Amino acid sequence: MxxxxxxxxxxxxxxxxxxxxxxxxxxxxxxxxxxxxxxxxxxxxxxxxxxxxxxxxxxxxxxxxxxxxxxxxxxGLRSFVVEPFQIPSGSMLPTLKIGDFILVNKFDYGLRLPVLNTTIIPTTEPKRGDVVVFKYPLDPSLNYIKRLVGLPGDQISYHNKTLMVNGEPVSKEFLAKLPVSLNPNQEPVDVFSEHLGEAQHEIYNSYRFTPHEGEWTVPAGHYFVMGDNRDNSADSRFWGFVPDENMKGRAFYVWLHWDEFFSIPSFKNNGLIE
Structure with missing residues (x-):
């Protein structure tokens, strides 16, 4: 817990x-x-x-x-306006690094009651490509962060490191090969620029076989999420869909990076999250 x-x-x-x-x-x-x-x-x-x-x-x-x-x-601020989080894992590399401190817009997906997370004033709907923070469906006391890939009713497939939404492959362009020395996962990866909805961002693909491949149909009132570090992310491919009532908000800004307690905090990578 x-x-x-x-x-x-x-x-x-x-x-x-x-x-x-x-x-x-x-x-x-x-x-x-x-x-x-x-x-x-x-x-x-x-x-x-x-x-x-x-x-x-x-x-x-x-x-x-x-x-x-x-x-x-x-x-009041944390419940209805903006909430801070720290990134604990590398599942969202290269977009978000371990130790990044981010801000989450709590109003984007509707004004919600604290703790219960029930929407009382609707605003906008989550969009494909958003980086979202949500309560982990298997343990709601935990907060997860992933990229929203599938909306209610979408058909999602992932095979041979190719993501498809409603039968169309998601566009991605090769950028570079990242050596082991530059990757926290300690394995070489290819870096791609991906276009998902209105978002353009970078993703990692390793050279390993991806075991959790398949096809999924997103049910009503749920979302399908994936990490940008595609072969090192426990996401909807593993544990299923995110109910709308679990959504907490959209991550929009990195304001600090702090690797560990005895390291020096850095502000050099501050900026909007794509």
Whole structure:
């Protein structure tokens, strides 16, 4: 089971919110009454802590409710506007590298309820070629990132390293051969420029046989996703389709690269995700 930060943040928002409301109803009127009866100079000289003590506000109430505003801001931004993620694997090479920190647009695919991920205000639909973040269907506490290949109703096939959508091969052009020394997967690969929907991006193809080949029909309300590192990606070819309710948003920007804790963060590869 993964670390479900979204659920923990939602619980923290609710708990601190309850204490904030409790304080406003029970103790705020007491503090106000105490201050009203004080001389102006005395009132101005009192710190917030002193005001809390004069109104006999319990310390644990003061502590818990003090976090509400900052948690509410973080919770609102992460839930409805933009959410940060770190890339943990090489399945999206060469588009995204291990250690890339990315931003995900949470509004692109509709305004959704936090944790439940139910759409309450529709906006735009996911498009073929988008780089998407979603809850892993086999363990929703985990977040995955892949490229959206198949929309509901699409016929997808993958044979001999050739991707076909609705009977048409996806256009790709050979760019270069990448030696072992330049590839984190420690194997030589061919680099191609692929045109998928409105997206133009690079992909890797290794020289190994790809075991998970086949044909798939994308059911209604689901999507078919693949990694750009085509022969080193656990994706829809292995574990199936992504339900619409699992979609979290579209990855759109790399803002930092940090390999490991003791390395120096880099901003040289910052930019939009194609």
């Amino acid at each position: 993964g670390f479900d930060f979204e659920l923990i943040l939602a619980i923290a928002f609710l708990v601190t919110g309850v204490f904030w409301v409790y304080d406003r109803i029970v103790y705020f009127p007491k503090r106000k009454a105490v201050l009203v009866n004080m001389p102006t100079e005395t009132r101005k000289a009192l710190s917030k802590d002193a005001q809390q003590r004069l109104a006999q506000t319990p310390k644990f109430v003061v502590e818990v409710k003090s976090y509400f505003v900052i948690i509410a801001v973080i919770f």
